[in-house]
Amino acid sequence: MTRTPQNISDELLDAARKAGAEAADAIVIDGSSISVEVRGGALEHAERSEAVDLGLRVFLGKRQAIVSSSDSRAETLKAMAERAVAMAREAPEDPFTGLAAPEQLATNWDLDALELFDPTPEPSADALMQDALTAEAAALDVAGISQVSDAAASYGTHRVHLAATNGFSGGYMRSSRSTSCVAISGEGTGMERDYDGDGRTFQSDLRSPSEIGRTAAERAVGLAGARKPQTGSFPVVFDERISSSLIGHLLAASNGAAIARGASWLKENLGEQVLPAHMSLIEDPHRPRISGSRPFDAEGLATNRRAIIEDGVLTGWTLDLSSARKLEMKSTGNAARGVSGPPSPSNWNLSLTQGDKTRAELLRDMGTGLLVTSMIGSTINPNTGDYSRGASGFWVENGGITHPVNECTIAGNLRDMLMRIIPANDARTYLSRVVPSLLIEGMTLAGN
Numbered sequence: 001m002t003r004t005p006q007n008i009s010d011e012l013l014d015a016a017r018k019a020g021a022e023a024a025d026a027i028v029i030d031g032s033s034i035s036v037e038v039r040g041g042a043l044e045h046a047e048r049s050e051a052v053d054l055g056l057r058v059f060l061g062k063r064q065a066i067v068s069s070s071d072s073r074a075e076t077l078k079a080m081a082e083r084a085v086a087m088a089r090e091a092p093e094d095p096f097t098g099l100a101a102p103e104q105l106a107t108n109w110d111l112d113a114l115e116l117f118d119p120t121p122e123p124s125a126d127a128l129m130q131d132a133l134t135a136e137a138a139a140l141d142v143a144g145i146s147q148v149s150d151a152a153a154s155y156g157t158h159r160v161h162l163a164a165t166n167g168f169s170g171g172y173m174r175s176s177r178s179t180s181c182v183a184i185s186g187e188g189t190g191m192e193r194d195y196d197g198d199g200r201t202f203q204s205d206l207r208s209p210s211e212i213g214r215t216a217a218e219r220a221v222g223l224a225g226a227r228k229p230q231t232g233s234f235p236v237v238f239d240e241r242i243s244s245s246l247i248g249h250l251l252a253a254s255n256g257a258a259i260a261r262g263a264s265w266l267k268e269n270l271g272e273q274v275l276p277a278h279m280s281l282i283e284d285p286h287r288p289r290i291s292g293s294r295p296f297d298a299e300g301l302a303t304n305r306r307a308i309i310e311d312g313v314l315t316g317w318t319l320d321l322s323s324a325r326k327l328e329m330k331s332t333g334n335a336a337r338g339v340s341g342p343p344s345p346s347n348w349n350l351s352l353t354q355g356d357k358t359r360a361e362l363l364r365d366m367g368t369g370l371l372v373t374s375m376i377g378s379t380i381n382p383n384t385g386d387y388s389r390g391a392s393g394f395w396v397e398n399g400g401i402t403h404p405v406n407e408c409t410i411a412g413n414l415r416d417m418l419m420r421i422i423p424a425n426d427a428r429t430y431l432s433r434v435v436p437s438l439l440i441e442g443m444t445l446a447g448n
């Protein structure tokens with residue numbers, strides 16, 4: 001009889017009870033993947049992996065310990081449980097740890113509605129290699145491309161099962177298929193690189209490899225001749241490709257773990273305006289075919305659609321059970337975890353209110369400034385929101401792109417920046433984070 005992730009998680013809990021644990025939860029992830037990389041029209045690397053990862057968390061009063069393994073043999077499960085209990089006896093007490101109460105647990109969910117798994121057959125290695133070769137060839141067909149540094153395709157599936165002694169038991173399957181390409185234009189010190197890629201739950205939704213290769217190449221060619229912009233205060237448009245990073249900083253500051261530590265520039269702003277009044281940030285973990293969707297969180301609580309920010313006002317923190325207890329609040333069903341660590345708060349699918357203008361219209365309205373398409377490095381002060389990042393992209397004069405730029409730094413304060421954002425209408429709605437291009441006036445640029 002083949003043991004499923006559910007079977008293994010049940011066996012882990014049984015081993016924990018026999019080892020003396022007062023309570024426990026177990027997570028089992030059974031996954032397989034195949035990936036192919038090509039270069040110069042030939043296969044460069046191919047890899048297939050299959051693995052089962054298991055994690056066990058045990059409780060003795062307010063003490064907890066976590067162990068993990070990739071070996072699911074019965075003797076290993078017994079040893080894991082015994083080791084975890086021994087570790088818990090020596091662990092310090094944590095007054096906020098513990099499993100969910102039975103009445104908090106998710107009890108009904110509709111996996112079919114979420115469409116997390118594509119039932120179509122797994123692609124062959126040859127099919128993946130053909131996707132990668134097609135992307136590479138499409139990139140090399142673009143004038144000005146000197147080489148393709150990487151063209152790849154992959155496919156993977158995994159099954160997750162979570163079980164706990166409070167009575168929760170639930171699992172689901174996921175699938176994903178992706179294609180990517182990195183193209184390089186120019187020669188020597190004048191080389192520039194850019195990329196494109198796509199990853200989807202359902203294979204039929206994936207963009208064509210020829211489009212991905214061509215787009216990567218066109219982006220790389222467009223960067224040829226980049227130079228530093230002038231230093232000063234200018235408006236900046238964050239391209240849709242990277243604009244979600246700004247929202248990521250906002251989410252990090254509203255994460256319950258950061259709030260509980262007092263390490264957030266938003267800690268005193270609950271119930272206050274943090275975005276323009278016409279904008280909302282919606283979390284929806286139930287969107288079909290999206291990578292961030294899930295029926296329950298890593299503590300067995302139901303996931304729910306919620307407005308993190310509504311009409312510009314911050315409505316709540318992102319909480320798991322531990323951070324909620326520290327803050328004397330209720331969990332928002334946002335616990336995430338791997339097999340080797342405890343749960344922590346994390347966000348699922350997010351959508352920021354879109355505007356009514358295209359990116360081109362934002363650039364027109366901006367007049368003179370910077371269109372950022374890529375960023376490197378990051379200096380973010382979590383307590384003050386001071387922001388500084390390396391950037392590259394395109395200089396804009398009189399509303400039109402004039403030349404590519406690189407080696408510059410953009411800086412400001414996140415609290416002020418986010419209050420001034422003007423959204424475009426170009427967000428890709430199939431991404432887990434749906435964030436359009438964003439215009440922000442008065443950014444500090446350091447270049448020449």
